[in-house]
Amino acid sequence: MKVLVPVKRVVDYNVKVRVKSDQTGVDLANVKMSMNPFCEIAVEEAVRLKEKGVATEVVVVSIGPVQAQETIRTALAMGADRGILIQTDEDLEPLAVAKLLAAVIGEEAPGIVVMGKQAIDGDNNAVGQMLAALLDWPQATFASKIEITGDKAEVTREVDGGLQTLSVDLPAVVTADLRLNEPRYASLPNIMKAKKKPIDVKAPGDYGVDTAPRLKVLKVVEPPKRQGGAKVESAAELVSKLKNEAGVL
Amino acid sequence: MAVLVIADHDNASLKDNTHKTVTAALAISGDVDVLVAGQGVAAVAAEAAKIAGVRKVLVAESADLGKQVAEAVTDTVVALSSGYDAVLIPATSAGKNYAPRIAAKLDVAPISEIIEVVDASTFVRPIYAGNALETVQSSDAKKIITVRATAFKAAGEGGSAAVETVGAAGAMAHTRFVSDEIVKSDRPELSAAKIVVSGGRALGSAEEFQRVIEPLADKLGAAVGASRAAVDAGYAPNDYQVGQTGKVVAPQLYVAIGISGAIQHLAGMKDSKVIVAINKDADAPIFQVADFGLVADYKVAVPELMDELAKVGL
Numbered sequence: 001m002k003v004l005v006p007v008k009r010v011v012d013y014n015v016k017v018r019v020k021s022d023q024t025g026v027d028l029a030n031v032k033m034s035m036n037p038f039c040e041i042a043v044e045e046a047v048r049l050k051e052k053g054v055a056t057e058v059v060v061v062s063i064g065p066v067q068a069q070e071t072i073r074t075a076l077a078m079g080a081d082r083g084i085l086i087q088t089d090e091d092l093e094p095l096a097v098a099k100l101l102a103a104v105i106g107e108e109a110p111g112i113v114v115m116g117k118q119a120i121d122g123d124n125n126a127v128g129q130m131l132a133a134l135l136d137w138p139q140a141t142f143a144s145k146i147e148i149t150g151d152k153a154e155v156t157r158e159v160d161g162g163l164q165t166l167s168v169d170l171p172a173v174v175t176a177d178l179r180l181n182e183p184r185y186a187s188l189p190n191i192m193k194a195k196k197k198p199i200d201v202k203a204p205g206d207y208g209v210d211t212a213p214r215l216k217v218l219k220v221v222e223p224p225k226r227q228g229g230a231k232v233e234s235a236a237e238l239v240s241k242l243k244n245e246a247g248v249l
Numbered sequence: 250m251a252v253l254v255i256a257d258h259d260n261a262s263l264k265d266n267t268h269k270t271v272t273a274a275l276a277i278s279g280d281v282d283v284l285v286a287g288q289g290v291a292a293v294a295a296e297a298a299k300i301a302g303v304r305k306v307l308v309a310e311s312a313d314l315g316k317q318v319a320e321a322v323t324d325t326v327v328a329l330s331s332g333y334d335a336v337l338i339p340a341t342s343a344g345k346n347y348a349p350r351i352a353a354k355l356d357v358a359p360i361s362e363i364i365e366v367v368d369a370s371t372f373v374r375p376i377y378a379g380n381a382l383e384t385v386q387s388s389d390a391k392k393i394i395t396v397r398a399t400a401f402k403a404a405g406e407g408g409s410a411a412v413e414t415v416g417a418a419g420a421m422a423h424t425r426f427v428s429d430e431i432v433k434s435d436r437p438e439l440s441a442a443k444i445v446v447s448g449g450r451a452l453g454s455a456e457e458f459q460r461v462i463e464p465l466a467d468k469l470g471a472a473v474g475a476s477r478a479a480v481d482a483g484y485a486p487n488d489y490q491v492g493q494t495g496k497v498v499a500p501q502l503y504v505a506i507g508i509s510g511a512i513q514h515l516a517g518m519k520d521s522k523v524i525v526a527i528n529k530d531a532d533a534p535i536f537q538v539a540d541f542g543l544v545a546d547y548k549v550a551v552p553e554l555m556d557e558l559a560k561v562g563l
């Protein structure tokens with residue numbers, strides 16, 4: 001079975017982003033970029049499926065600028081077999097991304113798609129669900145455990161109140177939550193090997209889907225600043241202030 | 250112009266997120282209907298009918314809807330969608346699961362976790378873990394939106410909307426519900442609680458978390474939260490996680506104990522009215538957002554805090 005893993009290049013999760021003064025977006029010049037943490041978890045899961053003999057091939061797909069090749073290389077160094085880059089400098093919306101991925105899946109015919117539940121830049125938490133809808137495949141989102149037997153996947157999901165387990169027929173889309181696994185560090189030999197693995201470079205136009213934006217960003221501003229930083233000396237002072245100053249007790 | 254709100258409920262009772270989402274819906278249109286999709290939800294529908302400003306309550310029932318299976322909710326909502334210009338969904342884990350599926354079926358760009366309605370097609374939403382706020386305008390004829398409930402006041406009671414049964418999607422062919430593991434608790438629900446007490450990695454074990462955090466929460470009538478580090482380490486269940494990828498809370502009082510204040514954690518609690526932090530590291534970033542910071546070892550500070558609270562009658 002082939003596993004397809006879409007991966008996104010995003011601002012590194014340690015970077016505290018700053019809003020541009022002209023309010024058109026956030027300043028990404030000279031900022032460290034990395035693979036979206038949830039995508040890393042998805043790649044790890046796919047590679048583990050291959051190591052367990054459940055999967056035969058792991059294909060990663062990224063839609064983004066030429067530098068997204070680095071993100072694909074990271075996945076290849078973790079153990080994925082080959083990559084597809086749909087190169088574009090446009091910031092595509094989840095719907096357009098889902099349509100492009102659906103087109104790739106039409107060609108690749110994977111047995112399962114494993115992907116991150118959310119990208120930490122747009123925080124949309126949408127592409128996986130939309131992809132499943134476009135393909136008319138079942139979806140199992142926010143996965144903390146995936147077990148594949150035959151043509152079914154049993155997926156434990158993190159939901160409000162606890163956990164839910166679903167059984168879905170394959171092919172299906174599964175999105176990874178933080179506790180699915182802990183991604184490995186790529187070893188130096190694997191990083192070297194990854195350089196020789198193939199990456200196919202495509203353009204959105206190759207797939208003939210409508211990627212026109214539906215949303216217009218009117219402005220991006222900083223959230224209101226909190227006036228924090230005050231300290232208290234003791235538990236007694238804390239209780240007195242909570243009761244008398246803040247009135248929250 | 251009419252708006253459909255999908256109710257947040259557990260088949261037994263209606264959740265306050267619904268009232269807050271109705272407020273967001275009323276900012277778009279005066280014609281707001283509420284869909285209660287579940288199983289055995291007559292009582293939930295009766296509660297929804299009492300929300301002020303609601304025109305009609307629609308009820309769809311099936312076993313799959315009772316488990317909020319995304320495919321079932323999607324098919325049910327898509328069948329109703331021709332009568333609505335917007336569908337508003339509370340951004341719970343269930344809502345986040347099916348909203349994008351509905352949107353894709355309707356060829357619409359979903360708008361996630363809005364915190365403000367500017368006008369019927371313009372909304373404000375946080376991006377980058379809340380470090381930036383984006384104002385987006387949608388050109389889609391129909392809007393599919395999830396709503397961050399903490400950003401809206403709850404709509405009042407006093408309505409008397411008619412309740413109507415609508416068609417539920419048939420049984421799902423490719424997705425089967427297997428089991429639930431829902432944590433039962435007598436405490437207030439995390440995302441709706443007035444006070445939240447959260448513990449972090451500092452607690453060191455599940456036993457310590459229970460010994461320190463839970464009694465303090467009980468004393469304050471608070472819900473219990475946790476950092477991701479505490480959840481990952483197994484000190485607290487997964488649905489306690491507060492943050493970018495956990496729950497977003499905005500209580501009157503948030504007490505962070507042994508939590509450093511990573512941006513991903515702050516994303517889930519920095520809109521709380523009053524923030525208290527107890528941390529032994531005076532430079533921990535949590536203090537930058539805390540109204541009352543206490544630099545102390547929690548092992549000393551929490552027992553003292555319990556005593557002081559007892560002195561004021563708590």
Ligand SMILES: Cc1cc2nc3c(=O)[nH]c(=O)nc-3n(C[C@H](O)[C@H](O)[C@H](O)COP(=O)(O)OP(=O)(O)OC[C@H]3O[C@@H](n4cnc5c(N)ncnc54)[C@H](O)[C@@H]3O)c2cc1C
Nearest residue numbers: 013014035036037038040041182183184185186477478481
């Ligand atoms: C996606 C992701 C999520 C994480 N979440 C948490 C968390 O919730 N809590 C927590 O305490 N720690 C988390 N970590 C680990 C954390 O980033 C540090 O690795 C860890 O805290 C050790 O810190 P350090 O100061 O030794 O290393 P750092 O100074 O943080 O890291 C040094 C360098 O090592 C590399 N590196 C670090 N982690 C990885 C990795 N996983 N894969 C490849 N290269 C890596 C990077 O190039 C980094 O710049 C996470 C790491 C990643 C990648």
Ligand SMILES: Cc1cc2nc3c(=O)[nH]c(=O)nc-3n(C[C@H](O)[C@H](O)[C@H](O)COP(=O)(O)OP(=O)(O)OC[C@H]3O[C@@H](n4cnc5c(N)ncnc54)[C@H](O)[C@@H]3O)c2cc1C
Nearest residue numbers: 449450451476477478492493494495507508509514529547
């Ligand atoms: C993609 C992604 C998503 C994430 N989403 C979330 C999320 O939703 N929610 C979340 O919380 N995190 C999230 N994280 C993880 C986040 O980056 C931090 O790693 C995490 O919040 C750290 O948890 P912590 O503050 O409990 O632990 P630490 O950062 O280890 O802090 C522990 C604190 O306890 C203090 N301490 C230690 N001993 C004592 C003592 N005896 N008394 C008092 N204080 C003491 C220390 O000084 C320290 O400040 C995410 C990370 C990534 C990469």
